[in-house]
Amino acid sequence: MAIDEVFKAMADPTRRRILRMLSKGELTAGQMALEFDISGPSMSHHFNVLKHADMIRGRRDGQQIIYSLNTTVVQDAMTLFLDVFAKDETQEAPHEDSN
Amino acid sequence: MAIDEVFKAMADPTRRRILRMLSKGELTAGQMALEFDISGPSMSHHFNVLKHADMIRGRRDGQQIIYSLNTTVVQDAMTLFLDVFAKDETQEAPHEDSN
DNA sequence: GGTATATTTAGATGATTGGCTAATTATCTT
DNA sequence: AAGATAATTAGCCAATCATCTAAATATACC
DSSP: OOHHHHHHHHTSHHHHHHHHHHTTOOEEHHHHHHTSSSOHHHHHHHHHHHHHTTSEEEEEETTEEEEEEOTTHHHHHHHHHHHHTOOOGGGSSOSOOOO | OOHHHHHHHHTSHHHHHHHHHHTTOOEEHHHHHHTSSSOHHHHHHHHHHHHHTTSEEEEEETTEEEEEEOTTHHHHHHHHHHHHTOOSSOOSOOOOOOO
16 A cells, blocks of 8 residues: 555545445445546546555446455554654654655 | 645645654754755745644744644544544534544 | 447546745844 | 845746546446
């Protein structure tokens, strides 16, 4: 899980809403798309960003793609988040290639 | 603390590094700028983004501006973060009335 | 095979972002 | 008051981003 990609993924409200929906259970791309005002391709783009951050997984079931939250994501993301505020000198820059 | 601004603020690695530095204690704009390869004005821009998200505070001391982490930010930001993965029915914008 | 449905990929576009230099503001020192 | 130092604001530009429409891919059903 790439730090920068996780934070970037979470920077968009649509993607946070997708994560929130998936935290309640699996959903198909279409089911989620129904809840948003944006086009299918735009939804697909967001799924891709989240997938690339390894925050969600998609598997095909017939014509549909079923998306689910990566089960380890909550713990891992929380760790990344805490590290930003870490007072511990030993983990100053966890392993983030800052500019 | 505006949800979207907090997440956007944290989306940039430079800003996360600033937060990490400030989590160890107050620093002046100049002290922080020394640690980065970017120009002063660019640093100032990042301070501004963090200030607008109410994550840091700046006070003048003579010629310098001393920045510090908003002391409530860790708790609040963590709540926002957890809410993204909340399994309960509440939607975005739970609001920060707790403490 | 042919058509409908679900979703993604490709390519374009306007908005936002993060960086820069130059100019400005604020403060300190002499 | 003039000059030095610290930081910000103003204005510009290239890269990234979120969105769209059109086209492509994958699967299901007749």
